[in-house]
Amino acid sequence: MIDFVSLCEHTMLVGAALFTLGMFGFMVRRNLIVMFLCVEMMLQGVSLTWVGAGAYHNQWDGQVMVILIIAVAACEAGLGLALVMMLYQRQGSLDIVAWQRTREEGRPAFVDHDIPEPVAADDISWPVLTPAGVAPEINQEERLHRSHV
Amino acid sequence: MTGHLLWGALDGSLWRQRVTALFSAGMDQPFVWSVLGTMLLIIGLWALQPGARRGGRIWGILACFAGLACCVRLLVPLTGPLPVVLTFRLTAALTLMAAVTTVVTKNPVYSAIWFALTLIGTSILMLLLGGQFVAVATVAVYAGAIVVTFLFVLMLAQSSGRAPYDRLTWGRIPAWWGAPAAALLFVMLCSGMYQESAARRQVDLRPDGTHDPAMYTSSGGTISAPGTVAERFPPHHVAKLGGTLFTRYLIPVQVVATLLLAALVGAVAIASYGPTVGGREQPL
Secondary structure, eight states: OOOHHHHHHHHHHHHHHHHHHHHHHHHHOOBHHHHHHHHHHHHHHHHHHHHHHHHHTTOSHHHHHHHHHHHHHHHHHHHHHHHHHHHHHHHSOOBGGGGGGGSOTTOOOOOOOOOOOOOGGGSOOOOOOOOOSOOOOOOHHHHHHTTTO | OOOOHHHHHTSHHHHHHHHHHHHSSSOOHHHHHHHHHHHHHHHHHHHHSTTSOTTOHHHHHHHHHHHHHHHHTTSOOOOSOHHHHHHHHHHHHHHHHHHHHHHHOSOHHHHHHHHHHHHHHHHHHHHHTTOHHHHHHIIIIIIIIIHHHHHHHHHHHOOSSOOGGGGOOOSHHHHHHHHHHHHHHHHHHHHHHHHHHHHHHHSOOOTTSOOOGGGOOOTTSOOOOOOOHHHHSOTTHHHHHHHHHHHTTHHHHHHHHHHHHHHHHHHHHHHSOOOEETTEEOOO
């Protein structure tokens, strides 16, 4: 028989670690989408802690809270990703620093100092596919009817 | 009780006590473990953050896990049959590994995929604690819907190649203070749990390795009796979860339902274009 209380405590430790990692990522990363993922990770850590605490006290409330958290996370993801899309369309970049002109008046602008040089491994080379087989016959009538395809 | 750890470390007199204790024979074990864990976590997270030296990632992960092991020493060790303990440990390690990779990996697509793995690990941990419904809901809603939405947005918004901002952190505060803040927060949470479990540590174990539920109470006054999952959560317990959800938590459920509707309308309003008049987009 496993020591259930210890299991709850260790699970809560994992939850705390997830929350902390999410916070760290939110502070350190600059990609809007990754920052958003980090917030989701913080929520996940809280959920794990709720389940652990609920099992610890032998109550259902923890799991009920997790269900509510999942619903709120779904709302947040929908709204947040719509916002991210809009920000990307305005700025053409997912970099959070691109939005620094919304900063407080009088604050100095942030300037990147040590931009890493592109390394050879970063040049993505797409595979070249050799054409094979017979080219399919194109139905002209269908093309006329479905010009938007 | 000497379990105040970092809160106590901020207090001058306690600090002096601990320094003297460090050099005397009776070393204050939890204090030493927590300080060591903090140091290792700070070093590890520093090595892991985006602007760090190339090739430091493996050392960063090793240092982070060593720090985590130091923090685990603060709790009552997990006892039980080996398969269960091993399952828990492996799942926890997998979850945390995937979480670390989510945060540090340079390609956001891989980030989202590692996050899906984190979610699966989390749901296994929930399953171990008897949360069957929430485990399934996590996989279905999070990994099935939210992560897929993330991947869709990445597909629509990803710049070609690797962006330089994925390999940089910004400003002095995140670069220098992010890792210490995260490490201190984690050790603080651990020390909170240590205080809870220190009470149990005092209690002698029964011969079969379990605790006597009559011997301790947690701070909330609820006695948490040990037992297997099947004992604690009898059959039909998902029905009981539903019962709690729709009786005691009926109003929160209604509020969340309204919130979902509002978020739906809001997302449509944000994402869709209004009619264009004279080349300018009009608000909806």
